[in-house]
Amino acid sequence: MRTDPMRNNPAMSRPPLYVTRPYLPPLEEFTPLLREIWDSRVLTNGGPFHQRLEAALAEYLGVPHVALFNNGTVALMVALQALQVQGEVITTPYTFVATPHALLWNKLTPVFVDIDPRTGNLDPALIEEAISERTAAILPVHCYGEPCDTAAIAEVARRRRLPVIYDAAHAFGVQRDGRSLLLEGDLSVLSFHATKTFHTFEGGAVVCHDAAMKRRIDDLKNFGFRNQITVIEAGLNGKMNEMQAAFGLLMLNHIDELRERRAAMVAQYDALLAGVPGIARLARDASARAANGYYPVLIEPGFGLHRDEVHRRLEAKGIFTRRYFYPLVSDMPMYRDLPSAHPLRLPRARALADSVLCLPLHAEPGDDAERVVNALRELAGVCA
Numbered sequence: 256m257r258t259d260p261m262r263n264n265p266a267m268s269r270p271p272l273y274v275t276r277p278y279l280p281p282l283e284e285f286t287p288l289l290r291e292i293w294d295s296r297v298l299t300n301g302g303p304f305h306q307r308l309e310a311a312l313a314e315y316l317g318v319p320h321v322a323l324f325n326n327g328t329v330a331l332m333v334a335l336q337a338l339q340v341q342g343e344v345i346t347t348p349y350t351f352v353a354t355p356h357a358l359l360w361n362k363l364t365p366v367f368v369d370i371d372p373r374t375g376n377l378d379p380a381l382i383e384e385a386i387s388e389r390t391a392a393i394l395p396v397h398c399y400g401e402p403c404d405t406a407a408i409a410e411v412a413r414r415r416r417l418p419v420i421y422d423a424a425h426a427f428g429v430q431r432d433g434r435s436l437l438l439e440g441d442l443s444v445l446s447f448h449a450t451k452t453f454h455t456f457e458g459g460a461v462v463c464h465d466a467a468m469k470r471r472i473d474d475l476k477n478f479g480f481r482n483q484i485t486v487i488e489a490g491l492n493g494k495m496n497e498m499q500a501a502f503g504l505l506m507l508n509h510i511d512e513l514r515e516r517r518a519a520m521v522a523q524y525d526a527l528l529a530g531v532p533g534i535a536r537l538a539r540d541a542s543a544r545a546a547n548g549y550y551p552v553l554i555e556p557g558f559g560l561h562r563d564e565v566h567r568r569l570e571a572k573g574i575f576t577r578r579y580f581y582p583l584v585s586d587m588p589m590y591r592d593l594p595s596a597h598p599l600r601l602p603r604a605r606a607l608a609d610s611v612l613c614l615p616l617h618a619e620p621g622d623d624a625e626r627v628v629n630a631l632r633e634l635a636g637v638c639a
Contacts, residue, residue: 274614
């Protein structure tokens with residue numbers, strides 16, 4: 256006779272808790288938008304929902320132009336193509352694989368530079384040291400939505416005449432001193448993947464500063480068509496379809512509430528973790544409106560268990576954390592033979608990758624933060 260392992264394991268008596276939980280608005284709010292699509296039979300190719308979402312996002316985010324894409328990786332690939340980048344691109348080893356993959360797909364060579372251990376973002380001083388005659392651009396990442404030192408990066412870029420493309424996949428809605436972080440650099444790229452606070456199931460966008468660049472990006476994401484019979488260059492198919500765009504418009508109606516709920520859960524974690532030894536946090540910019548898309552902690556020696564053991568034991572309790580970002584992308588087979596990927600060049604990124612653990616974070620009410628912290632306290636041998 257087969258038994259249910261969930262029933263026989265007290266630690267798994269509650270539903271599994273994953274690192275994120277995609278938000279879905281009430282279905283009855285989405286149905287009228289689907290009816291519009293059914294009635295119009297316009298499913299893609301820059302239809303009315305696509306156009307409405309681009310305009311609504313530009314207004315919400317406080318930016319001049321937004322070009323929608325089917326996903327953030329294609330958006331990043333096109334951003335690099337739009338700036339005609341050739342050669343080497345300075346970037347971070349502490350990121351999701353899409354960042355360097357977009358470089359390889361454009362036949363560009365990543366040059367990995369170590370991070371600021373306080374934030375997880377590129378260290379601007381090390382960017383300067385890594386620039387060579389082949390350097391064509393800088394591709395920083397606002398890791399976990401924490402703003403890069405954009406002023407220092409801009410100064411390096413200005414002096415060396417290099418474009419800056421920000422991978423802002425984590426930075427939807429982030430502002431610093433009341434100004435959108437997406438205005439920094441030459442282009443910023445967003446992800447609207449289902450794991451993000453604002454999502455369109457799959458999706459992404461490029462934020463740009465002027466109409467001419469917006470036109471070029473729109474051409475590149477639609478096979479290079481300028482009109483029905485004129486193809487100006489070799490583009491690809493990166494368009495967002497109408498169902499995704501309609502869902503994005505619906506998500507915008509809920510996004511501020513979702514951000515507040517996630518901020519409340521972050522505050523819960525901050526308070527509950529205060530007395531747990533061996534758990535540290537990355538620095539936060541007090542002048543920034545946070546993304547609150549992730550809750551990374553660092554499992555330090557004082558905790559008593561290695562990060563990987565904490566990860567394993569939490570999973571046994573039905574709490575599924577993620578080691579974002581481990582392993583480093585510079586350790587992966589397609590990158591590890593690059594001179595800049597040598598482990599001795601990237602000690603800070605390696606230390607962070609070996610200690611980071613992203614805890615479950617979502618926008619739904621409940622006691623999940625308390626559940627996670629109680630489990631951590633138990634593992635650390637700390638009495639509540």
